[in-house]
Amino acid sequence: MRILILGGSQFLGRAVAARACAVGHDVTCAARGVAGPIAAGAHFVMIDRDAADGLAPLAGETFDAVVDVSRYPGQVRRAVAALKRPGVHWTFVSTISVYADNRIPGQRADTAPLREPVAAEIEHSTDAIYGAAKVACEQVVGNDSFICRAGLIAGPEDPTGRFAYWPTRLARGGEVLAPGSPDDAVQFIDVRDLAQWIVHAAEVRLTGIYDGIGPIRKRGEFLAECAAALNASCTFTWVDGEFLEAHDVRRWAGPRSLPMWLPLPDFAGFLTRDTSPAREAGLTSRPPGETARDTLHWLRESHGPVIGLSSDEESAVLSAWHVRNAAATRT
Known part of the structure; x- marks a missing residue:
């Protein structure tokens, strides 16, 4: 053809x-x-x-x-x-x-x-x-x-650097700032x-x-699967959207963002599309860990783009979160 x-x-x-x-x-x-x-x-x-x-x-x-x-x-x-x-x-x-x-x-x-x-x-x-x-x-x-x-x-070969943030961040290990709740949906x-x-x-x-689009996944399961595929040792600290926005963490993509995160309920439908007709028509999806592993390999080979929070920015937000929680515990 x-x-x-x-x-x-x-x-x-x-x-x-x-x-x-x-x-x-x-x-x-x-x-x-x-x-x-x-x-x-x-x-x-x-x-x-x-x-x-x-x-x-x-x-x-x-x-x-x-x-x-x-x-x-x-x-x-x-x-x-x-x-x-x-x-x-x-x-x-x-x-x-x-x-x-x-x-x-x-x-x-x-x-x-x-x-x-x-x-x-x-x-x-x-x-x-x-x-x-x-x-x-x-x-x-x-x-x-x-x-x-x-x-x-x-x-x-993703030129946007959005998904690339997560395998890059997970590969570093340690405490990972995760947006919202582990039960929030992701779809890609x-x-x-x-x-x-x-x-x-x-x-x-x-x-x-x-x-x-691929199937709907829970964010916590998605991150855990990707970390396991990368042999990364991570702990996840889940921070609510209101706190993130108050500390200038931006949504979806771009500098100082947590990619693939959107505030709820305004975007509850954006990453929860019913794709059963596409599956019936032949669309298949590989495990997310495979995508994460292959993306990280490409990034290391080609120095492809990665966008999102820097290490220092993430650390600052995590520190502020822990300080707030400690203060709340004392009261």
Whole structure:
């Protein structure tokens, strides 16, 4: 099968190309070529998706399947106009950020309400309109495609450094600052599992809308499994969200954050998606410890990015927490 990946030079796009090549497909990656190298065995075509004629280098080519990971409505509109033809299987990688309600746990892709899409004249996207821009992209692609709404994607080559914080921190051992409660939910997908499913979807010509995320796990079990896989000796100190926010510990990602943590109940539904339809359609998930181990190995080999609390910042928050608890005990 001839597969075109619009992108293919970074993280998920490259993982999809690597998987497709590994199982014997003829893979073309079309991109600007600045984000990184494409997967071994794939063909590279240089394009500029922001230009009106930026897809011209693909003119005359025929493909059995197309995979698009863009967040920009203008790019998606031009790709659909130039490349979407009867008989071509189309995958669009969207996001769970398209959903309007993040509070209710257990929502499903086929029934959960969506954000309003950005206006038709919007070409690009920013973090502020990311979800709304992806809704607009989905509408352009249409319901005859495979729309994969990915959650947090983890694993080797992750350019965001979010998941990477945890294996890096756990590997140091000792007292670990853990957010919220051990029973709080976490949900993510290994990039290699998501890539395998995307290639499978093209092979079986799967269509429909699915949430591409792993199973719901308890945070305490997730951290314990990852620590065990890394042979790390850790103790976990669980600190409530109100205290964390009062001490300027930030949510989800970025400097001074505890990655993969979101305040409850405002985000009780964000990491508790019902992904049973995706599992029934072939999505599988490896153990979290395997993702943590492989991510840490990649980080050490490549010096990849890690974001989150520094060691000194974590120590300061833990000290403040213990001081508060000691004072409460005395009273």
